[in-house]
Amino acid sequence: MDWDSHRYLECFFAVPMMGTVLQTVNIRLSPEQVLYTLNHASPTVLLVNADFLPMLGMIKSQLTSGRKFVLITDAAAAREDRRSFDAEYEELLAAHGPEYEFPDFDENVRATTFYTTGTTGLPKGVYFSHRQLVLHSLAVLAGLAMPAQQGRFHRDDVYMPITPMFHVHAWGNPYIATLMGVKQVYPGRYTPEMLLALKQSEGASFSHCVPTILQMILNHPAAKDVDLRGWKIVIGGSALPIGLAKQALERGIDVFSGYGLSETCPALSLAQVKTRHLAAGADEEVARRVKAGLPVPLVDLRVVDGQMRDVPHDGKTTGEVVARAPWLTRGYLWDPRASESLWAGGYLHTGDIANIDPDGYLQITDRLKDVIKTGGEWISSIELEDILSRHPGVAEVAVIGVKDEKWGERPLALIVPTTGQSGAVAPAVLRDHVLGYVKRGIISKYAVPEQIIFVEALDKTSVGKLDKKLMREKYGAADAGTVA
Secondary structure (H helix, E strand, O other): OOOEOHHHHHHHHHHHHOOOOEEOOOOOOOHHHHHHHHHHHOOOEEEEEHHHHHHHHHHHHHOOOOOEEEEEOOOOHHHHHHHHOOEEHHHHHHOOOOOOOOOOOOOOOEEEEEEOOOOOOOOOEEEEEHHHHHHHHHHHHHHHHOOOOOOOOOOOOEEOOOOOOOOHHHHOHHHHHHHHOOEEOOOEOOOHHHHHHHHHHHOOOEEEEOHHHHHHHHHOHHHHHOOOOOOEEEEOOOOOOHHHHHHHHHOOOEEEEEEEOHHHOOEEEEOOOOHHHHOOOHHHHHHHHOOOEEEOOOOEEEEEOOOOOEOOOOOOOOEEEEEEOOOOOOOEOOEHHHHHHHOHHHOEEEEEEEEEOOOOOEEEEEEOOOOEEEOOEEEOHHHHHHHHHOOOOEEEEEEEEEEEOOOEEEEEEEEEEOOOOOOOOOHHHHHHHHHHHHHOOOOOHHHOOOEEEEOOOOOEOOOOOEOHHHHHHHHOOOOOEEOO
């Protein structure tokens, strides 16, 4: 239980190499959920940053496992808490020599465990072997090295993760950065001012994050004084809106999407732009950057119908994304029924709806559970969010389906207005904005939302994804208007 630090990086390697399993604890979950994940996985040693002592105090008496507790702290004052711990991290290191004879064992044994942060049910444990981590690292490294120009991670880069290390091994990139031998910068707690300062002082040039973090960085007052040119940022977790992509490109950021799931370790595809697409104009370039992209090496990626038949690669026909690769989780920890469903038909089912264009680029159009079914039409909440995000008065947007007696469901748009524009962006203006795309044949007329609600912030999960389950619970019976 730690912030993103050099200690976390050390544990990424040392704990599995000892022949034990590394469990990365999602410190943004509620204490009850953290307790559940710890009791479910049954670790024997718990390493805890002093910042999380209050949480530990709430759950320690209810832990059904855990025999040793190691304190992590930088502050001398906090070492008073050392009395209730078996050891302190830096003291342990100082008391032992640098040599350690790592045991040899089968490459297929479990190396890591962490828990998904889905919006339904209890967190599910996923796990990966040493072999899977190595193959994922090599394949994604190859994928990041392939482009001629854009989106290339190389030895001269400076790596700074902006995805929590508890979340799918920070998307596997700390392993890749170490393999490459590049300089690595670990920011601890994520704040826009800290990230911008490190970008400037340490020369960070390769990062990855969810869209909301990028939005916070770009909109922070300090951003105007920092040169962001040459910063490559992979966006995942949620769709990259075209409006946000353009905003980042205007500041010189090489922004592009990546796609994957907790269950896939996570990388399946990268939206790197081919040279001929870069030469085709700004609109074509941005359109490629925001797609889910091309499969990385060794990934068998398909879009299938309900009978597991491939749909045409015409950029229009949609189906569910299913995948195979050597590093996908074999299932959910201690949950054979869910594991069997995950791998039905011999492919891992992502639950995402998508199409593939003639060039092989994957485009996610929605989650199965988030598609809005209105009358005989299926509306992509992601596509409607992207269109609304292009209006200058919209800072953030989420679209959910709400019950409707006549149509079954109708789209409801939740809007965080751009600073200073809450009074200037009327619902009618945003509906007219969407109607413009209807007239151009880009989206169905049924996608125009009658209900638009202005909010101060969108509900998000512990890893910054839009929490649409919670939004549906909160706003399912709401009327259009403004909510403070």
